[in-house]
Amino acid sequence: MNTAETFAQYVLPTYGRFPLVPVKGEGSWLWDDTGKRYLDFCTGIAVCSLGHCHPALTKAIQEQAATLLHCSNLYQIPQQAELAKTIVEDHVGIAGKVFFSNSGAEANDGIIKTARRFGHHNRQTNGEPRYEVITFTQSFHGRTLGAMAATGQKKIQEGFDPLLPGFRYCPFNDLAALEAAISPITVAILLEPIQGEGGVNCATPEFLSGAATLAKKHDLLLFFDEVQAGFGRCGEAMAWRAFCPEIEPDGITWAKGMGGGFPIGAFWVSDRLIDATTPLSSLMGPGSHGSTYGGNPLACAASLAVLKVIHEQDLAIHARSMEAHIREVFASWDQTTLTVVRGKGLLLGFAIDATKMPIVEGKTPAQVLCSKLMEKGLLTVPAGPEALRILPPLTVTTEEIDDALEIIRSTVQELTLI
Ligand SMILES: Cc1ncc(COP(=O)(O)O)c(C=O)c1O
Structure with missing residues (x-):
């Protein structure tokens, strides 16, 4: 079955869906039908709080x-x-x-x-x-x-x-x-x-x-x-x-x-x-x-x-310390395309300076960035037209956060108009 074609024929088109066919998840990771692995900082839009397939759940x-x-x-x-x-x-x-x-x-x-x-x-x-x-x-x-x-x-x-x-x-x-x-x-x-x-x-x-x-x-x-x-x-x-x-x-x-x-x-x-x-x-x-x-x-x-x-497991406290880490790493970046980190805990948004982003017909700056990050193996979510939201699982590790941040930093650098 071709999932995209079957979707187009049988599912009401209420969502503008990304071209990703998810098939498996474990912890902070999600796999698509080609075997590609993604760090999942979308988590079903703040749903998979323990990551995917947590053994207790x-x-x-x-x-x-x-x-x-x-x-x-x-x-x-x-x-x-x-x-x-x-x-x-x-x-x-x-x-x-x-x-x-x-x-x-x-x-x-x-x-x-x-x-x-x-x-x-x-x-x-x-x-x-x-x-x-x-x-x-x-x-x-x-x-x-x-x-x-x-x-x-x-x-x-x-x-x-x-x-x-x-x-x-x-x-x-x-x-x-x-x-x-x-x-x-x-x-x-x-x-x-x-x-x-x-x-x-x-x-x-x-x-x-x-x-x-x-x-x-x-x-x-x-x-x-x-x-x-x-x-x-x-x-x-x-x-x-x-x-x-x-x-x-x-x-x-x-x-x-x-x-x-x-x-x-x-x-x-x-x-x-x-x-x-x-x-x-x-x-x-x-x-x-x-x-x-x-x-x-x-x-x-x-x-x-x-x-x-x-x-x-005091995951709220963990969310707080991960937020502090994210803010610290963000502050060390030498870039101006992402202007500020908004939010609390692990509900965070990077505000995008749209003037520094390439214009793509029919897509908001947040969608452009989100799509590019997906190509690079990181799942995120737009929050309005000019903010990139990350919603990692509450069980996320510092290493996973660091990997995700490096993908964001390098992707933004690649996309930024000089
Ligand atoms: C703050 C808030 N309230 C309500 C909803 C609706 O929730 P549901 O999609 O489960 O109906 C959402 C979904 O994104 C939300 O973010």
Whole structure:
């Protein structure tokens, strides 16, 4: 079978795919169908947090698949209970409850529904429900109708209107604009502590703490989308703690790295009281939300194995020290095409000076660089038109980082227009 031709004939062309046919992975490495080996710093876009085919994850999936693969959420799935407990106690560290989905977009839809429930509970002074969620320009929250409407990027929404109403977009890191956007119908603020797809843009500590203060003042829920950034990737178990550890969100969403490659997502909602007697987490009661597959035994066993390794091997701390190493090596380079390293932990972006790059019809500078790196044996991801993102596995070694950086340095030198 010719994979490219079969793709063209049978798969909807929703992705602009690179000409690579992956067939095998191990640790930080991925092989294509010609036997070529790549250092994988794309990791399925921040998914394979333990690298490819980590023995603990493979074993957990094999054992669970041979024991009980799926059962309904009508029953008390023990792996789901244990995973929720682990997430709350070992990773979030704030009392609350978890709902399991299959993806990040679904997790965001669930938390948006939670915001709407809250808006029916704590209403406007005229008795009408509140419903508007403030999100941010350049954000990305997913492709479902709800998550797409939450996403502050026109190009993602183009041609799909009418959008789900109830969202208002503010410039990121602009506290005055956020304050001005709050109105009687506002019910929540949803933001990524690091905008991954939007170009690797970090929230400033002042912005996060200001948003938390505004949320308190106006009785709004503060939600963090950590679908890409959570569970160790940013150098802390929870991404927001890498920027502003003193604040406490009301809800968080995750997916990607929590399953290490097995599809799973989740959202957590705080147990905090929203009136004298009602915990926020009680608003999503029986019948309010559901998912046939979400939190099934196999997905939860896989995620438990991943989170156990991240927690026990302190991979968040490892991510932090790898970031420091990357910044040190980058600072030693004699070049000006990559202008700065943005991001935290192992969610990093190299900003590209587009004027120094060759122009390729129909391709952004980030795509041009990414394609060239792929030829040289390194997989990376564009983040917007002018940033190259690297998302190595959290298990990556210093030697692998050094190899990848040398490929980036020499490729940039080769591409740079003098
Ligand atoms: C921050 C963020 N939120 C949500 C999503 C959507 O996740 P999924 O593709 O699993 O639906 C993504 C995916 O890239 C993301 O980066």
